[in-house]
Amino acid sequence: MDQIRTGQLIKHFRTELGMTQKQLAERINVSDKAVSKWERGNGCPDVSLLSALADIFGIDVNVLLSGEIDKNESEKGDMKKLKFYVCKDCGNIITAASETAVTCCGNKLSASEPKKADEKDQLKIEDIGGEWYITSDHEMTKEHYISFVAYVSDSSVMMFRQYPEWSININLPMYRSGKLVWYCNKCGLLYQDIRPKRR
Numbered sequence: 771m772d773q774i775r776t777g778q779l780i781k782h783f784r785t786e787l788g789m790t791q792k793q794l795a796e797r798i799n800v801s802d803k804a805v806s807k808w809e810r811g812n813g814c815p816d817v818s819l820l821s822a823l824a825d826i827f828g829i830d831v832n833v834l835l836s837g838e839i840d841k842n843e844s845e846k847g848d849m850k851k852l853k854f855y856v857c858k859d860c861g862n863i864i865t866a867a868s869e870t871a872v873t874c875c876g877n878k879l880s881a882s883e884p885k886k887a888d889e890k891d892q893l894k895i896e897d898i899g900g901e902w903y904i905t906s907d908h909e910m911t912k913e914h915y916i917s918f919v920a921y922v923s924d925s926s927v928m929m930f931r932q933y934p935e936w937s938i939n940i941n942l943p944m945y946r947s948g949k950l951v952w953y954c955n956k957c958g959l960l961y962q963d964i965r966p967k968r969r
Contacts, residue, residue, distance in 0.1 A: 774811035775837025783827040853881035882959035923948035
């Protein structure tokens with residue numbers, strides 16, 4: 771932990787919330803002199819205080835530890851770059867428009883890297899008059915299954931949760947071009963492009 775950068779961050783978040791050093795100090799049961807010392811870069815908060823500070827500021831503890839705010843400006847708002855995080859313990863699915871720190875069941879999750887599906891693995895898409903009807907021959911047993919299918923375009927995402935022993939039958943309004951993304955508990959994250967046929 772770089773005490774100068776962490777101190778600057780504490781000051782940044784404190785002033786953003788309109789708090790005085792004394793008000794922040796009272797919230798975490800330290801003296802305002804301690805807060806002043808941190809903000810001047812002459813010391814760091816004790817590790818036991820980091821979680822409380824992060825809660826007050828509404829940030830991840832790692833931000834205080836690294837001393838940096840990663841705003842992911844280059845990826846902001848582009849849904850085509852949507853990241854999918856899947857917890858292997860509980861199956862929770864978390865999405866983010868850019869890289870972020872995600873934990874679930876006590877584990878730090880990494881974004882799944884999407885792989886383009888081979889022709890044999892692709893989902894079946896049928897045009898049924900203004901809608902796409904999506905099915906798959908993929909195995910759907912308790913040991914090997916697809917847990918979700920998502921349609922992603924540049925400005926939107928629609929997600930369809932799937933469960934073992936279900937068959938995949940999805941009706942999706944026909945939009946402009948995008949991609950289908952799905953997660954197999956054994957193969958990982960796969961995708962294929964999807965576009966309306968020209969009439």
